[in-house]
Amino acid sequence: MKHHGIAVETPHESAELHVTGRADYTDDLVLPQGALHAYLGLSTVAHGTIRAMNLDAVRAAPGVIDVLTAADLPGRNDVSPIGKGDDPILADGKVMFHGQPVFAVIAETREQARGAAALARIDYDPLPHALDPVQALAAGGELVVPGMTLQRGDSAAALAAAPRRIDGRFVIGGQDHFYLEGQIALAIPGEADEMTLFTSTQHPTEVQHMVAHALDVPASAVVVNVRRMGGGFGGKETQMNLFCCVAAVAARKWRRAVKLRPDRDDDMIATGKRHDFVVDYSVGFDDSGRITAAEGDWYARCGFSADLSMAVTDRALFHGDNAYFYPAVTLRSHPLRTNTVSNTAFRGFGGPQGVIVAERIIEDIAYATGQDTLAVRKANLYENGQLTPYHQTVEDQILPRIFAELEISCDYGARRQAVLDFNAAMDAAGSPIRRGIALTPVKFGISFTATHFNQAGALIHVYADGSIQLNHGGTEMGQGLHTKVAQIVAEAFGVDLARIKVTKTTTEKVPNTSATAASSGTDLNGMAALDAAEKIKARLVAFLCAARGVQPSEVRFARDQVMVGAEAIPFHEVAQLAYLARVPLSATGFYATPKIHWDRKAGRGRPFYYFAYGAACAEVSVDTLTGEYVIERADVLHDVGRSINPALDRGQIEGAFVQGTGWLTSEELVWDETGRLRTHAPSTYKIPLASDRPKVFNVALADWSENREETVRRSKAVGEPPFMLGISVFEAIGHAVASVAGYKIAPRLDAPATPERVLMAVQRLRQDGEA
Structure with a gap:
């Protein structure tokens, strides 16, 4: 054809x-003759100084050529993407998280290098550690980068004058990228100072610069090649830098090709994830459910170094309103340093952690006023000409039409009533099964917030x-x-x-x-x-x-x-x-990209070229005896402008929806009290399975939409915006949980809504409802 x-x-x-x-991936490439293999040795404490490091047994192991430490790096020992100097390739004197790379073994085979890495004997003098935002705040609240404030109007005065007010705290979990292809780098030395890398990175130019700095050569001496990746999701934007630098330094030192590919466990332990947040929020509203004021503080687990936490926490604030107009608003970010792996970019880049807070606010208002959450959403949607908290004018609001069409196509009104009737019947029959339904929107800004990246x-x-x-x-x-x-x-x-x-x-x-x-x-x-x-x-x-x-x-x-x-x-x-x-x-x-500009200090500008919109309706069944649930049906109507390729766009929407659902339901990151990540393999970290997808999954494009800005064929971006449509599942689970108390109490689930959390929420609502 x-x-x-x-x-x-x-x-x-x-x-x-x-x-x-x-399809050839980096691991499929035929290695040059004489190629060596590298493997990383990781720290076993969350925070401490290195008192002694005995690597004699490592060097004496079969097949081992030598070991690299921070002292062996010819150039800069740093892979900070913002040049902050706080992200060492190999730890130098101090370790900042459990699993931080301390040394690298170079051997004839990967198995030899991996086995030898376990023979190291490192003594640490432990230091106090903080593992999450709450602990970090208790320890003084050190920031890895400056926070940001978005403000429009006098939110404090508006809250004080509001007819009604709700204050809440929302704990939002992180997420591992769990790409099918892990981190990998192959470095091949050339003549003089030349170095060629084949790797799986989303940012070849940044790898080029980082390797050049580590080797102390000009960027022109380094070539970075990427044919394809087996998934990235943001986890290969900055996190590949370290692996490439280690491989390149070893290749330069021994004048032989060097390949570095960690096991899945070590990959998950040593690489960053989606930022998790604790968010304190306040909202003022009237009896009809219309918002009059909002305030919020986003406290982020950023990890030990800056990485991309400034941009991620900024974007969380940019989307703290989602699709809703706050007449007076103040939003603040607090990027906290923790003794965990440095968190990084993940699909949505902080946006989902902002959007879901806006949806929590809507949910709280709906239960407080006894309304359908959809009615409260409609009442607070942006109108064209209104300003966001960062003072960008909304000019292309199409959510009212998307809502109207999706309501009809998914038969929301009748199905919601059927859910209410089903729950009443199950309650009367003593059945533990409850159903829930929710229809949620997304308004997502498109552009890098760092203007020069556009x-x-x-x-x-x-x-x-x-x-x-x-x-x-x-x-x-x-x-x-x-x-x-x-x-x-x-x-x-x-x-x-x-x-x-x-x-x-x-x-x-x-x-x-x-x-x-x-x-x-x-x-x-x-x-x-x-x-x-x-x-x-x-x-x-x-x-x-x-x-x-x-x-x-x-x-x-x-x-x-x-x-x-x-x-x-x-x-x-x-x-x-x-x-x-x-x-x-x-x-x-x-x-x-034209038209965009941003003043972070002032909290004003036009950081986004345009907005992409969408909505999803999800219906779930929840077993209130076990907390388990299934997605009965999901309907999506999403805006991609004039689609360049509808098949690819639908695929991105479907995948994003499922990945977003995984973030909010099954994917839970757990660190123990020593700072060790316990969810570091498929056996302990649960991404959605094929059986977890919606039983009925209807995805449609808003084929009448056209980007008002001059993009290619008037299309719109599709990679990240639909990720947030998975919030509809989270909200539907909340609706089902709320049924056990007659829908009179906001469910206030924390994320992810694992079966354990759902069960605890059911018990809490039943107790509160009886009190």
Whole structure:
């Protein structure tokens, strides 16, 4: 089947390779002759100074070449993405969390390196440690980065004057990325100071810079290559830096290729996760449920170093309103240092931890006023022209239409009444089963909040045979970015999609790229690729006009050919003619997102180019004897603007919904009192299974939507926004729990709502209802 230009349901460019096992990941690459293997030795205390480190047994183990410590690093011992200097490659004198890399073993085989790492004898002088936000606050509340405040109006006065007020605390758990492919790096030394890396990272340019700093060489000496990742979700934005630096330093020292791939356990122990928060909030409202004021303090477990905690906690505040207008508002972030692994980017980048607080506020108001939560949501939705807490004007509010259409398509009104009737019947019959239903929205800002990251580059070659090679700065982690950008280029040239060859992402071709994150991969790289394509097209048009004596308006690219007046010339023939005429058939492209600006100190600006919207309705059944639950049905209507590829977009929505549900239900991170992570393997950390998906799962795109801003084909980002639609499941569970007390008490579940927490909430509500 041929695809000319952007096509409906175009398959993922590597789909066949994925399902046949022929897609090469970093671990599949054939190693150079003489390659060595590295493995990390991790600390066994949460906080302490290293009194003595005996590595003699490690060095004497079979196959071991040597051991790297902080003293062996030729350059900078730091992989802080913001240059703070607080994120060492290998611990130097002090360890800050249980599982921190202290040394690296270099051996002939991976098994030898892994086994030898366990032979180290390290003595520590323990220091006091704080493991969560509450402990960190009790210990003085040290911040890893400065917090931020968003304010509009006088929220204190508005709260004092509010007819009604609720104060609450919400504990929101973290989440492990649990990518199918773990962290991995292969470093191959070249001549002089050259180093080439093959790795699984969302940010090749940052790896390039970190490795250059660690080796004390210029960035131009380091090449980073990424063909594809087996999942990333933000866990490979900064966390890969350390693995690449260790492999590169070892490769330089022994002039042999070095590969580093940790076990799943060590990967989970040594790498950061989604930030968990404790949030204290206050809301003022009237008897109708309309909000008059809101305040909130987000206390984050950031871990031992800054990493990306500033941007993550900022974005939590940016989305602390979700889809609702707060007439007077003050939101504050507190990025707390803890003696745990440094938390990092995760799909939504703090946004989900803001959105869910807004939904908790709505839930509290609904139960306090005896209303359906959906009625309270509708009453407080933004209207166009209103300002967010960061003073950006909402101009494209489409949630009222999305709500209206989803209510009809999922039959919300009748189903909610059926849930109420079912629960009444079960209560009368003495059955423990209860049902719950909830319909929740998302309003999600699209752009990196660090303005300078909103740029991208691309490189296109048209060869004399008419084939086209495309390279851009984005990375492919299964989300279909390469497919979408290839479609954009194919449409621009009017050619068969099969003509487009997307090559590996490499710092050799496109420099100074941003991470593939913040849902901006297609927005940025698609526009950069389109810019490059248009440059080549302009040259071809000029050449054909001169050669055929026609006007530019008479040259059109379509159906794998070029119409020059009435003459149709196959595209490959045009390429050959242009080559013979010495027309340059290669071009770079560049794009920088317009209109955005942000003043963090003032808490004002336009950090987002546009908003993406969506809504989901979830219905669940809960066993109030065990706390277990199933998702009976989920209906999603999501806004992706004018979809470039509906098949890929639906896949992203479905996956995001399930991953968001996992965050709020089954995925629980547990540290013991010593600071050791106990949920570090599939046996103890529970991601959603196929059996956990909704029994009925209806996903639709708002196909009438069109981005008012000038994005590629007026599309909208799709990677992160639908993640928050999983909140509908969390809210539905709360609705079911509230039924045991006649819906008179807000359930106030903490996240994740594991069966244990659900059971405890049921017992608490029953006791409170009887009191």
